[in-house]
Amino acid sequence: MTMTEDLLAPRPDEELVFDANPVQADRITHYCPGCHHGIAHRLVTEVLHEMGVAPQTILVASVGCATFTYDYMLVDSVEAPHGRASAVATGVKRARPDRIVYAYQGDGDMGSIGLAEALHAANRGERITVIFVNNTVYGMTGGQMAPTTLLGQKTTTTPKGRNMATEGAPLRMSELMAQLDGVIYAERCALNTVRNIRAAKKAIRKAFEVQRAGLGYSFVELLSGCPTNWHMDPVAANERIGKDMIPVFPLGVYKDATGGRPDGAAKEADHE
Amino acid sequence: MSDCLIKGNEAIAFGALDAGCRCYFGYPITPQNEIPEVLSALLPEAGGSFVQAESEVASINMVLGAGSCGIPAMTSSSSCGISLMQEGLSYMSGSHIPGVIVNMSRGGPGLGDIGPSQGDYFQAVKGGGHGDHRSLVLAPATAQECYDMMFRAFELAFKYRNPVMVLGDAIVGQIKEPVLRRPPADAPGAAGLEERAADWRLEGYGRRGPDATPRLLKSVYLAEGALAARNRLLQEKYEAMKAETSVACTDVDDADLVVVAFGSIGRIAGSAVRLLRAEGCKVGLLRPVTLFPFPEAALQQLAKQGKRFLVIEQNLGQMIEDVRLAVRGIADAAWHGVMPGLFIGADALLDPIRDALREI
Numbered sequence: 001m002t003m004t005e006d007l008l009a010p011r012p013d014e015e016l017v018f019d020a021n022p023v024q025a026d027r028i029t030h031y032c033p034g035c036h037h038g039i040a041h042r043l044v045t046e047v048l049h050e051m052g053v054a055p056q057t058i059l060v061a062s063v064g065c066a067t068f069t070y071d072y073m074l075v076d077s078v079e080a081p082h083g084r085a086s087a088v089a090t091g092v093k094r095a096r097p098d099r100i101v102y103a104y105q106g107d108g109d110m111g112s113i114g115l116a117e118a119l120h121a122a123n124r125g126e127r128i129t130v131i132f133v134n135n136t137v138y139g140m141t142g143g144q145m146a147p148t149t150l151l152g153q154k155t156t157t158t159p160k161g162r163n164m165a166t167e168g169a170p171l172r173m174s175e176l177m178a179q180l181d182g183v184i185y186a187e188r189c190a191l192n193t194v195r196n197i198r199a200a201k202k203a204i205r206k207a208f209e210v211q212r213a214g215l216g217y218s219f220v221e222l223l224s225g226c227p228t229n230w231h232m233d234p235v236a237a238n239e240r241i242g243k244d245m246i247p248v249f250p251l252g253v254y255k256d257a258t259g260g261r262p263d264g265a266a267k268e269a270d271h272e
Numbered sequence: 273m274s275d276c277l278i279k280g281n282e283a284i285a286f287g288a289l290d291a292g293c294r295c296y297f298g299y300p301i302t303p304q305n306e307i308p309e310v311l312s313a314l315l316p317e318a319g320g321s322f323v324q325a326e327s328e329v330a331s332i333n334m335v336l337g338a339g340s341c342g343i344p345a346m347t348s349s350s351s352c353g354i355s356l357m358q359e360g361l362s363y364m365s366g367s368h369i370p371g372v373i374v375n376m377s378r379g380g381p382g383l384g385d386i387g388p389s390q391g392d393y394f395q396a397v398k399g400g401g402h403g404d405h406r407s408l409v410l411a412p413a414t415a416q417e418c419y420d421m422m423f424r425a426f427e428l429a430f431k432y433r434n435p436v437m438v439l440g441d442a443i444v445g446q447i448k449e450p451v452l453r454r455p456p457a458d459a460p461g462a463a464g465l466e467e468r469a470a471d472w473r474l475e476g477y478g479r480r481g482p483d484a485t486p487r488l489l490k491s492v493y494l495a496e497g498a499l500a501a502r503n504r505l506l507q508e509k510y511e512a513m514k515a516e517t518s519v520a521c522t523d524v525d526d527a528d529l530v531v532v533a534f535g536s537i538g539r540i541a542g543s544a545v546r547l548l549r550a551e552g553c554k555v556g557l558l559r560p561v562t563l564f565p566f567p568e569a570a571l572q573q574l575a576k577q578g579k580r581f582l583v584i585e586q587n588l589g590q591m592i593e594d595v596r597l598a599v600r601g602i603a604d605a606a607w608h609g610v611m612p613g614l615f616i617g618a619d620a621l622l623d624p625i626r627d628a629l630r631e632i
Binding site (some may be wrong): 055056058067074079080087091093095097116117118260 | 293294320323325326328330331333334335336337338339340341343345360363367369371372474475476477478479485486487488489490491492516601
């Protein structure tokens with residue numbers, strides 16, 4: 001036992017009311033200060049821990065900032081090529097139908113290069129869960145335009161701001177998912193406030209419950225901050241999510257075909 | 273198991289099923305559609321999973337996913353579709369993930385035609401995908417070999433934790449002939465193959481006891497020196513694969529000229545060699561059964577005996593480079609090409625072989 005652990009251990013007269021989540025690795029991440037991947041990782045791993053399913057779970061990691069997500073989530077994991085996580089997850093789930101299988105994908109990975117794989121896995125109703133992190137930029141490659149980049153948003157490849165006439169409009173994944181019969185649950189959440197983070201955790205729980213019940217495909221979009229590539233401090237980035245992103249990407253449940261079966265979802269009113 | 277009259281493509285499907293394949297992922301393309309059609313009916317009945325994927329890109333990545341779980345998985349396609357799979361093949365090699373890929377190749381480049389071709393030789397044996405990726409490559413010449421080779425393909429995929437390609441063409445895929453559907457006595461089957469993956473497969477760490485730690489299969493190695501170490505491991509693996517080299521030889525012992533040809537063209541060249549033997553020509557056939565590893569040693573041995581070589585292949589000159597490399601400094605090799613897309617008979621090869629004999 002290290003000195004730190006010793007100091008932190010509860011004394012006989014103390015009650016342990018909060019502890020580290022054992023499904024999340026006890027290590028410093030490579031993410032930038034103010035990045036919301038850390039919050040997303042914590043929510044996902046807390047849900048896996050609380051459901052008791054981590055030992056039966058397989059993670060499919062994608063390419064982008066989240067490539068190394070397997071370093072922080074302590075479950076069996078496989079790396080997918082860029083954009084192919086939903087196809088790899090399909091193969092994993094078909095091979096091991098009794099395990100919990102999820103993919104963790106960013107907006108470039110899922111919304112651009114992997115859109116076909118994402119939509120077809122959803123349309124087939126694969127019994128998988130996909131966590132979709134939307135921060136409106138390609139983070140790992142240095143802030144280029146993503147399919148979700150807002151109109152007018154400056155990136156390294158839209159130096160004058162995204163223009164509807166030449167780059168098109170931001171892609172709304174939750175709305176697309178809601179159109180597909182194989183999708184049982186789709187919700188968009190944000191990670192910018194405590195209240196929204198609590199709602200996001202409920203949505204992630206519901207999504208994994210949908211999979212555990214074998215109902216079909218479940219999807220949670222997380223509006224997230226990227227202070228580094230937005231050239232903002234973390235507080236301003238959080239404010240941007242509320243002021244600029246949520247009006248374009250409204251929060252809420254876009255599809256719930258569970259018939260009230262698995263519980264734990266956020267209600268519309270839970271979001272800010 | 274009964275004898276049956278089936279196409280090479282159907283033999284591939286039956287062979288895969290009998291060898292223990294439990295997941296198939298594929299996208300329609302001519303001339304290999306009987307493979308998914310047969311497996312879509314039979315694989316679910318055998319407790320497996322069949323998915324018609326949205327593309328060949330998705331297909332190979334589904335194979336990667338199922339393979340990462342140590343489950344025998346395959347895809348099949350033809351030339352253009354195999355091009356789309358190259359990234360996935362590179363990831364599978366880099367991540368040590370097994371899988372079987374059948375290429376019933378067609379004429380190219382581009383959309384080409386749906387006739388026979390060996391134009392994918394370079395792509396199959398030189399890597400195809402980015403980085404130093406290699407697939408083991410097997411080349412069937414008959415419907416029977418299509419069936420038998422699927423057992424070997426799955427065994428090798430799990431032995432080396434690497435993609436294995438079965439490289440056929442429109443002739444061997446579409447030819448209909450008698451096939452003995454008899455699994456080898458020592459075939460491991462699905463359970464045996466899965467057992468060979470026990471040390472690395474993804475299954476949820478809870479399956480491995482209370483103190484188990486999570487496993488990770490990946491190809492990214494960013495730390496200084498880490499990728500070098502990974503590639504050294506791959507290099508050793510590709511080197512070890514040389515033990516799997518195999519050839520089929522006919523009439524080579526007293527031959528002055530050895531025809532080197534693979535797959536369907538190898539079979540047709542074999543007929544030409546028989547006809548010329550009847551004329552008294554001292555000609556034989558060496559048919560590489562594995563294209564990677566390539567039978568360099570067998571060719572060198574024949575070259576040292578003073579034999580000369582004629583490579584016949586249905587492309588613009590690909591395997592000839594490997595034959596010349598194998599016998600460099602000892603002998604030379606002549607070449608005769610058949611244009612991709614054409615259906616030829618043995619008679620079309622008689623004069624080219626006679627000409628090569630005269631030049632000795």
